[in-house]
Structure formats: structure tokens, C-alpha cells
Amino acid sequence: MQFKDVIGHDTLKKQFIQEVNDDHISHAQLFLGKTGYGSLSLALAFVQYIFCENKESHDSCGTCASCRKISALQHPDVHFSFPTVQAISKLSDEQFPEWKKLVEEEPNFSLNDWISYSDPKGRKPILSVHQSQEIIKKLSLKSFEGNYKVSIIWMAEEMNQGCANKLLKIIEEPPAKTLFILIAENQEVILPTILSRTQLVKVKPISDQEMEKYLVNKGIQDDELKKSIVARSEGNARLAKELASGEKANNQNRTDFIQLMRICYKKEVLPMLDWAEKMGNYGREDQKNFLLYALYMIRQSLMKNYTEEQLMRASAEEVTFLQRFSRFITNNNVQDFTQLFNDAHYYVERNAHAKLLFTNITFEVMRYIHRA
Numbered sequence: 488m489q490f491k492d493v494i495g496h497d498t499l500k501k502q503f504i505q506e507v508n509d510d511h512i513s514h515a516q517l518f519l520g521k522t523g524y525g526s527l528s529l530a531l532a533f534v535q536y537i538f539c540e541n542k543e544s545h546d547s548c549g550t551c552a553s554c555r556k557i558s559a560l561q562h563p564d565v566h567f568s569f570p571t572v573q574a575i576s577k578l579s580d581e582q583f584p585e586w587k588k589l590v591e592e593e594p595n596f597s598l599n600d601w602i603s604y605s606d607p608k609g610r611k612p613i614l615s616v617h618q619s620q621e622i623i624k625k626l627s628l629k630s631f632e633g634n635y636k637v638s639i640i641w642m643a644e645e646m647n648q649g650c651a652n653k654l655l656k657i658i659e660e661p662p663a664k665t666l667f668i669l670i671a672e673n674q675e676v677i678l679p680t681i682l683s684r685t686q687l688v689k690v691k692p693i694s695d696q697e698m699e700k701y702l703v704n705k706g707i708q709d710d711e712l713k714k715s716i717v718a719r720s721e722g723n724a725r726l727a728k729e730l731a732s733g734e735k736a737n738n739q740n741r742t743d744f745i746q747l748m749r750i751c752y753k754k755e756v757l758p759m760l761d762w763a764e765k766m767g768n769y770g771r772e773d774q775k776n777f778l779l780y781a782l783y784m785i786r787q788s789l790m791k792n793y794t795e796e797q798l799m800r801a802s803a804e805e806v807t808f809l810q811r812f813s814r815f816i817t818n819n820n821v822q823d824f825t826q827l828f829n830d831a832h833y834y835v836e837r838n839a840h841a842k843l844l845f846t847n848i849t850f851e852v853m854r855y856i857h858r859a
């Protein structure tokens with residue numbers, strides 16, 4: 488992770504670079520702020536900058552051996568601890584492959600993401616005395632590459648008293664060239680003994696301006712949509728990313744659905760085959776999403792026919808489309824439509840031949856839509 492990959496936080500980035508260049512790195516830092524603001528990304532970029540063999544004035548090089556090891560979360564001198572469900576594993580190391588997988592997907596994930604990913608029973612994970620022993624053991628070894636040894640402790644507020652007590656001494660008087668980065672969301676629940684021994688680094692919400700830039704990079708051009716995502720995400724990059732990809736998928740589904748209904752209504756056979764071909768090339772998840780969206784639009788159409796109230800859940804574009812389309816969904820065909828898309832969803836899940844399946848959909852839709 489390079490600084491350029493971390494959204495916003497220009498002031499903190501400058502501060503970290505300064506610390507490294509002045510060779511004045513505080514040995515225990517507490518990054519405080521919601522995980523979605525990017526604290527783990529910042530920590531990874533900071534550590535990568537420390538280790539980089541060809542540092543530039545504003546960022547690590549991203550290509551030297553150290554950069555590559557840190558990016559891959561495989562540097563022998565950079566250790567990670569995070570809460571675990573003690574019944575599953577008392578050590579972070581044993582669950583590291585799973586935790587790493589989440590980091591690779593989205594480094595700004597939350598404790599809840601981790602819980603639902605790592606424990607089907609959803610039990611509360613903690614950092615226990617076993618994990619502090621694990622940390623102390625690793626840091627007491629000589630560093631592999633003769634540079635810093637780093638311990639990143641994610642969601643440090645989940646430390647229990649035993650864990651914290653065991654760590655106090657080493658945090659206060661660490662071996663030379665040791666760096667602790669504690670990442671936490673909630674200052675109130677961090678044990679005061681830990682708080683008083685660390686330098687506080689406040690990780691604030693990502694500014695609206697930075698978030699807008701990020702959304703443009705993600706391909707969100709529409710001004711209204713951008714504003715709406717910025718407002719709803721409240722400085723949380725993870726949430727913004729989720730909203731953005733949801734909106735993009737929804738736009739695509741809407742376009743595909745409107746196209747399907749239009750060409751089937753006009754009985755345009757060649758465009759129908761083209762449409763089926765296109766849908767057949769989508770990934771399975773996208774195909775399933777489309778079919779769920781089609782079911783949703785059929786339900787919305789029916790509702791529109793029976794209630795003249797504003798459709799609460801439909802977007803402005805959908806409402807415009809439904810104004811004209813809903814009269815084609817009636818008691819004469821709603822069950823057929825519902826069954827068609829439901830069955831298709833079932834078959835896609837079981838690896839049906841997608842092009843045949845979507846071709847069949849177009850011909851059935853053509854029949855049903857003229858039965859209204």
C-alpha cells in the first residue's frame with residue numbers, strides 16, 4: 488500500500504513522511520478513528536514508507552523488495568494482531584490467512600465484517616493474554632532484515648485487561664527500533680494505561696472533496712449521485728465504495744431490464760438474441776443480480792397498479808419508467824413473470840447454460856407481455 492492508494496488524509500501523510508525523514512518515529516502510536524476512514528490503509532502505507540529501499544519525498548516506491556513484501560502482508564518484520572474468537576483460535580497467527588484475505592479485498596473493513604467473515608456463530612472476538620505473549624515473543628527476536636520491527640494491533644480496544652497488562656512494559660520500554668501501531672475506533676473503551684503510553688493519531692472522516700475525487704475515479708460521474716453518496720457515506724471510504732458499486736450495478740440492471748421489456752414488446756427477434764448473448768456473457772453473480780432486480784421491478788409494477796402512492800423504494804429513474812411500464816404487469820401475467828425470473832435464478836445458481844436460459848427468457852417475456 489502506497490500513500491497514493493490511501494484516500495485523503497494529506498496532513499497525516501505529510502506528518503508520517505516527516506517522522507521518517509527526521510528519523511523521529513514515535514515508537515507507539517494509536518490511530519483513532521472509524522476503520523472506514525482508512526486507518527489500516529494509512530498504517531500500511533506508513534510502514535511501507537519506513538521500509539522502502541528507494542523512498543521518494545512523497546511516497547514509497549512500490550516496487551522494491553520491501554515494498555512488495557509489505558504490500559503482500561508478508562514482511563517478516565511486520566506483525567499483525569487482531570481480535571479472535573478464543574474458542575476458534577487463541578492466536579492471531581492461526582487466523583492470519585483469513586484476516587489477510589479481507590485486507591486484500593478491502594483494507595478498511597470493520598470489526599463486524601471480520602466477525603461475520605471469521606465466525607459463522609458471530610461470537611465476540613477479543614485480544615487475549617495469549618496474543619500479547621505472541622507479540623512479545625515476535626518482538627524479542629532479532630529483526631530479519633536489520634531494520635524496524637513493527638507490531639500492528641488492529642481493533643486494540645478489544646484487548647482484555649490481561650492482554651493490556653502484559654503489553655504495558657514493552658510498549659513503555661520497547662527494544663530498539665520497534666514500532667507499535669494500535670488501531671482503534673473508540674477511545675472511551677481503551678484502557679487508560681494503554682492510552683497514556685501511546686501517541687494519539689486522530690484519523691478523521693474523509694473530506695467531501697476527497698470523497699468526490701475518489702468517486703470520480705470509481706467511474707461515478709453523475710453529480711446528483713456523487714453528492715448523494717458523499718452525504719450517505721459520512722467520510723467512510725468502505726461505505727462509499729459499497730454504495731458506488733451498488734449504484735453502478737443498479738444502473739446496469741435498470742438499462743438491461745428496460746431494454747428487455749422494450750424489444751420483447753416490439754417483438755424484435757434479432758435484438759432479443761443479442762440481448763441474450765450479452766447477458767450470457769455476464770458473470771454468474773451479475774446474472775443473478777439482474778434476475779433479482781427483474782423480480783423487484785415486477786413487484787414494483789404491480790404495486791404501482793394497486794397503490795397510487797409514491798413508491799418509496801424506487802429511484803427517480805425507476806419511477807419514471809414504471810409510470811409507463813406498470814400497465815403491462817397485471818393479474819394475467821404477474822405469476823408467470825415471477826416464476827420465470829425465480830426459476831432462472833435457480834438455474835443460474837446451478838450452472839445452467841446461460842445463453843439458452845436468457846434466450847428462453849426473451850421469448851417468454853414476449854408472450855407474457857402481450858397477455859396483459
Ligand SMILES: [Zn+2]
Nearest residue numbers: 539548551554
Ligand atoms: Zn520501495
